[in-house]
Amino acid sequence: MRILFFVTIINILLISSFPLSADAGTKPKSGYYVVMYKNYSVNLDLDVNGYEITNSSSNNDSSGQADINYWILPGKNRLKIKLSPRKGGKESSLGSKTAVRLFIAQAGQFPDEGEQQFSFEWPEAGKEETLSSNLEKTIEFEPPFLPPTSLWEKAKTLEWSSALETSSLTFAETFTKALNTKKVDQIYPFIEFRSKDTSLVRYAPYQEKEEKQSLEGMIQAIGATWKLNKKKVKFTLLCDNKIVSLTDMKGAPILTGKKGAAIPLYLSQIDGTWVIVR
Numbered sequence: 001m002r003i004l005f006f007v008t009i010i011n012i013l014l015i016s017s018f019p020l021s022a023d024a025g026t027k028p029k030s031g032y033y034v035v036m037y038k039n040y041s042v043n044l045d046l047d048v049n050g051y052e053i054t055n056s057s058s059n060n061d062s063s064g065q066a067d068i069n070y071w072i073l074p075g076k077n078r079l080k081i082k083l084s085p086r087k088g089g090k091e092s093s094l095g096s097k098t099a100v101r102l103f104i105a106q107a108g109q110f111p112d113e114g115e116q117q118f119s120f121e122w123p124e125a126g127k128e129e130t131l132s133s134n135l136e137k138t139i140e141f142e143p144p145f146l147p148p149t150s151l152w153e154k155a156k157t158l159e160w161s162s163a164l165e166t167s168s169l170t171f172a173e174t175f176t177k178a179l180n181t182k183k184v185d186q187i188y189p190f191i192e193f194r195s196k197d198t199s200l201v202r203y204a205p206y207q208e209k210e211e212k213q214s215l216e217g218m219i220q221a222i223g224a225t226w227k228l229n230k231k232k233v234k235f236t237l238l239c240d241n242k243i244v245s246l247t248d249m250k251g252a253p254i255l256t257g258k259k260g261a262a263i264p265l266y267l268s269q270i271d272g273t274w275v276i277v278r
Contacts, residue, residue: 027115027144030203031104033072034111035079038063041096042122042131045082049073050238052251056084061094065111069147069201070278073239076140083122083135096131098122104144107203117141148200151277155242155268164244165235168267171274172228172246176255179263180224184212187219194276218261225258243268243277 035053037046043056051071054062083098099121105114118139123129146152158164178186188211199206233254236245246265248254253262266278 028104028106029145031106031114031145032111033068033143033147034065034103034105034114035068035100036065036103036111037098037100039083039098040094041086041091042098043084043086044098044100045084046080046100048079049077049240050236050243055251056082057250059086070198071239072143072147073242074146074152076142079139079141081120081137081139083131085131085133096123096129102141148203149197150200151197151268152239152242154270155277156270156272158237158241158244158269160235160237160241160244165233168235168244168246168274169230169233171267172255172265173230175276176226176228179226179257182219182224184215184219187215188212191215191276193270194278197277222257222259222261225261226263227256229254229256238266 035046035048037044037054038061040061043059044062045055046053048068049071051068053066053068054064079100079102081098081100099119101112101119102117103111103114104117105111118141120137120139122131122135175190178190181187191211195208195211196206229248232249234247234249234251236247237243238245243266246254246267253264255263255265257263264278266276267274268277269275270277
């Protein structure tokens with residue numbers, strides 16, 4: 001994923017009797033962590049290490065997949081699942097059910113052709129159940145390998161405070177001003193770490209020339225139309241407090257431009273400085 005990530009139009013540990021299976025056998029030593037999910041007639045909230053994969057705000061059936069290499073941590077990882085009853089909706093022709101699976105896929109594979117690490121299903125196969133109240137589960141797992149990244153070693157563990165809120169917003173304002181200069185040499189330093197590190201995570205060679213060409217394309221498309229919404233900003237700590245996301249109260253990006261463009265802000269502190277990292 002190159003610099004074009006900027007021009008994006010926004011797509012409780014409770015041990016219970018939920019069925020959960022883990023596949024035995026040789027564990028992969030590299031690849032792509034992918035979560036596949038589907039939910040019908042119940043709402044699904046799903047996150048990994050605090051990063052939101054899907055939420056129940058749409059109140060609609062959904063199915064999809066998410067590449068989560070960016071969010072896999074050393075040691076213990078947490079995939080949180082929350083099911084909630086759907087109000088005022090008709091039951092899907094597929095019935096009421098939810099499934100979540102984690103795969104490790106290799107380059108050139110479809111995700112479900114990869115090595116399945118675990119699966120979650122509600123209700124159990126062959127059973128019929130009605131969801132009358134919220135059900136929550138946290139699946140904890142230690143990854144068989146860590147996607148290549150320098151972030152977790154460099155990022156400071158954040159102890160959140162009003163001072164950090166202020167300084168992170170100041171950084172976002174400075175970044176917005178740089179975007180509106182429409183000058184590559186002023187914008188690129190803000191996203192250089194992210195470009196290099198996410199190339200590592202995606203097993204893609206870092207090519208500065210291509211990154212800057214993509215940035216130039218974004219500048220031509222969006223121009224100096226970037227605006228930062230500082231009203232009621234929601235600060236969410238992710239990944240064992242190594243990353244903070246800045247969104248509005250609904251979880252949408254606070255940095256937006258014309259044509260529906262938006263820049264998600266995921267920041268870490270490295271060597272005492274705010275850095276865009278994801």
